[in-house]
Amino acid sequence: MFNRCSNPSENYHCRGRRVHGFIQPRLLLLLAKKPAHGYELMDALSEEDNAGLDPGNLYRTLRGLEEEGLVSSSWDTNNPGPARRVYQITSVGFEHLHAWVIEIRNVRRRLDEFLVDYEANFPENRSEEHV
Amino acid sequence: MFNRCSNPSENYHCRGRRVHGFIQPRLLLLLAKKPAHGYELMDALSEEDNAGLDPGNLYRTLRGLEEEGLVSSSWDTNNPGPARRVYQITSVGFEHLHAWVIEIRNVRRRLDEFLVDYEANFPENRSEEHV
DNA sequence: CAGGTTATATGTAAATCACATATATATGAT
DNA sequence: ATCATATATATGTGATTTACATATAACCTG
Numbered sequence: 001m002f003n004r005c006s007n008p009s010e011n012y013h014c015r016g017r018r019v020h021g022f023i024q025p026r027l028l029l030l031l032a033k034k035p036a037h038g039y040e041l042m043d044a045l046s047e048e049d050n051a052g053l054d055p056g057n058l059y060r061t062l063r064g065l066e067e068e069g070l071v072s073s074s075w076d077t078n079n080p081g082p083a084r085r086v087y088q089i090t091s092v093g094f095e096h097l098h099a100w101v102i103e104i105r106n107v108r109r110r111l112d113e114f115l116v117d118y119e120a121n122f123p124e125n126r127s128e129e130h131v
Numbered sequence: 132m133f134n135r136c137s138n139p140s141e142n143y144h145c146r147g148r149r150v151h152g153f154i155q156p157r158l159l160l161l162l163a164k165k166p167a168h169g170y171e172l173m174d175a176l177s178e179e180d181n182a183g184l185d186p187g188n189l190y191r192t193l194r195g196l197e198e199e200g201l202v203s204s205s206w207d208t209n210n211p212g213p214a215r216r217v218y219q220i221t222s223v224g225f226e227h228l229h230a231w232v233i234e235i236r237n238v239r240r241r242l243d244e245f246l247v248d249y250e251a252n253f254p255e256n257r258s259e260e261h262v
Numbered sequence: 263c264a265g266g267t268t269a270t271a272t273g274t275a276a277a278t279c280a281c282a283t284a285t286a287t288a289t290g291a292t
Numbered sequence: 293a294t295c296a297t298a299t300a301t302a303t304g305t306g307a308t309t310t311a312c313a314t315a316t317a318a319c320c321t322g
Contacts, residue, residue, distance in 0.1 A: 022245070029249055039300050048244065054281070059301060082287045082300045098256060101249055104242055105258060111239045113179065114153070118160055118232055125229060127236060170269050185312070190270055213269045213318045 023053055023061055025100035028093050031071060037084035038062055062087055070096050154184055154192055156231035159224050162202060168215035169193055193218060201227050 023045070030036060030044055042058050053061070062085075065071045070093035076084045089097070119126045154176070161167060161175055173189050184192070193216075196202045201224035207215045220228070250257045 022242075026245060029245065029252070032252060037300075042300095048241070054279090055300085056281080056283090056302070056304090057279070060303090063302090080288060081298085082285095084300065097249075098253075101246065101256065104246065108239060108242045108246070110179070111153075111235055111242070114157060114160065115232065115235065115239070118228075121160070121163060122229075125232065168269080173269095185310095186269085187271070187273090187312080187314090188310070191272090194271090211319065212267085213316095215269065 022100075022104065023058075024065065025097060025104065027061065027065065028070065028089055028097040028100070031087055031089040032094065032097060035086050035088045037076065037086045039084070041087075065093070069093075153231075153235065154189075155196065156228060156235065158192065158196065159201065159220055159228040159231070162218055162220040163225065163228060166217050166219045168207065168217045170215070172218075196224070200224075 026045060026048070027041055030041055036044070038055070038059050041062070042053065042055060045053060045058075062071065062073075066073055066087070069090060071087045071089055073085045073087045076086045115127075157176060157179070158172055161172055167175070169186070169190050172193070173184065173186060176184060176189075193202065193204075197204055197218070200221060202218045202220055204216045204218045207217045246258075
């Protein structure tokens with residue numbers, strides 16, 4: 001019930017190599033602002049992006065980031081409800097976040113180039129939000 | 132020797148969920164302009180994007196698109212050298228290309244939001260190309 | 263004929279993705 | 293009391309994707 005693949009035109013799936021995602025830098029940016037636990041991060045991602053990530057993969061991703069040393073975690077048992085594993089970004093994590101940003105700027109440039117090329121060939125399908 | 136992972140900061144790989152790619156819509160857009168064979172498409176992708184796709188995966192992707200009915204192919208034996216499988220986009224392929232564009236516009240918007248958020252938090256790392 | 267270019271294709275280990283499922287604590291409803 | 297729901301973390305798994313290696317074959321050049 002979580003992360004169903006978005007279906008842009010209601011009729012066609014964008015099968016194959018997916019562009020959407022980049023969960024890891026988004027997690028790092030969220031954690032750069034303040035420490036948080038998994039459930040909180042899941043909510044934040046879902047808000048940005050109507051379909052975030054399913055809990056299973058989110059927690060696995062966080063553990064992966066921890067294994068790589070980009071974040072560190074500790075248990076928070078001071079709150080009512082089940083214990084929370086609270087994550088913090090590390091200095092290595094900050095470095096990776098900055099590296100990701102460079103990559104993401106490159107991807108955005110390539111998407112722009114693709115869209116310009118597309119719109120030159122299909123002017124009837126130009127974006128309406130175009131200035 | 133083909134598609135080595137780009138290493139944005141020379142020191143850090145953007146490991147995990149990759150953003151770059153979207154080979155399928157780029158192939159469809161190229162084929163929307165004119166029919167072409169695999170090797171030609173590989174060159175075109177490499178030109179846009181210094182590291183295109185390795186031949187193995189490119190040919191497999193093309194066969195996949197054909198299986199889904201987005202392109203069709205026929206052998207061209209009129210030229211010297213090895214025979215070429217020439218691909219053409221189909222009407223279904225055009226429909227998928229248009230669907231991909233909607234998805235890619237959404238991804239670009241989300242990348243923009245991410246970068247705006249990042250730059251608000253790290254103003255010292257703002258893009259220099261910013262107007 | 264040896265070596266390089268053009269051209270297409272298969273093999274494969276590792277990573278990723280989407281989805282299902284398990285576990286446990288607390289709260290609110292009946 | 294018990295049942296459902298929300299909160300919170302975690303494992304299992306089949307299918308797909310990725311990166312890279314390798315195979316095959318026609319043609320050209322020296």
